[in-house]
Amino acid sequence: MSHSFLELEQRMLGDLYTTREVMDNLEVLCDDFGSRWGGSTGERLAAEFFRRKFSEYGLSQPRLEPFPYVGWVRGPASLRVVAPIERELPCISLPMSPARLVEAQFVDLRDGAPADFEAHAADLHGRIAMVCSRPPRGLNRTVHRSEKYQRSALGGAAAFLYVNQYAGYGPETGSIANDREAHMAGISISLETGELLRRLQRRYGPLRLRLETTDECPSLTSWNVAADLQGTSRPDEWLVLGCHYDGHDIAQGAHDPASGAVAVLESARLLARHATGALGCGIRFVLFGIEETGLLGARRYVAQHQEELDSIRFMLNLDAAGGPGRKGVLVNRWPELNSFFERCAEQMAIDIPVGQRTSAYSDHYPFFLEGVPTAMMGDPGGVNTGRGFDHTAYDTLDKVELADLREATSVAARLMLRMSQEEPWPVRRRSHAAVEALLASEPSLEGQIIRERMEALYEGGRMKTEE
């Protein structure tokens, strides 16, 4: 690595660690714009804010790329025990839930492992499926909320009742369908309310529940926000550094996703200010809209930029990257890149743990499906025990540390710089056949098979079941 290259990084890091621009931006996003939920005023203000900042930082072509989608507006939800006793319980509906009135007994499917659904195959039909948010133990993969919902629906449940695994965090939210109204109502309750239901059932026998949702799914428009830094020696090749900016409507979404969104923005500021003219290939910075109801911005980006996908060297997803823990890379099965990242870590004099795995639940996935080399920032040594306060009302700015924002930015910006200069770049886009083979062999993607089964049953807004 040349002497001037190291000096350039030293100037970037000196700038990063002696200003608090990255935290100032997070405060604007969270305290001024709120959740930035799709369809809210804050969402539009956030998109405009990113474009304005890109322009202020000197990036080329800061732009909003609009796309239409099916949104969701929360209405009041209610949950009541109606027999053999009566009791009103607090709840919220889950994003993309339709407006429904359902009265039925509930079935406790515990952590929602596939085995739990098999065990209740005979008594789930027509009942309310109660499922905990906890990752089931003893599996070689995690089971996402949407898979738990889909298994409930495929099992003939009348509604979905999601219970938080954590005490003191209230209900956990999260969408139950992508870009359309779900066909079955979903509501969410706290651990404490779930425990109360279990106790009441033990004392009074089978409980009859009545739940009502009043949500709406209007047609809306959102925006991906993008801006570029031109490359010099490889102007036709690109890196993509991205993160979504929409948070869930019940919180600030400070950790998920805004801590990563501001790291994308800060990387753009530092690279534009200190590395313009020193890049090999170009870098495109993208803040995606509407990740929380099905990666819609990223899916739309990939669809709108098909002809450019061959020229993307790498896409790094910073979703929620500015939280605690080590800032490594979770690479989506590109072992050819291990030695590159190891060399970077050594030259950068920091720890960059590298893991090789796949995951379908953030904005890198639509790129992954197209064969583009992708990774997400994260700790490959971390064990997934659940979301913590993410997706609850307590994902607020006070949980995010400036030191973590700086560390995430530092790793991302330095890796972008080095990736743009690396010659030859060791990987290129996978064929569709190679992607298909990978999809079939990855245990972590099993949930996608359930999703496809669900999509196949769903046509024109109605379930094609025998009922």
Ligand SMILES: [Zn+2]
């Ligand atoms: Zn996120």
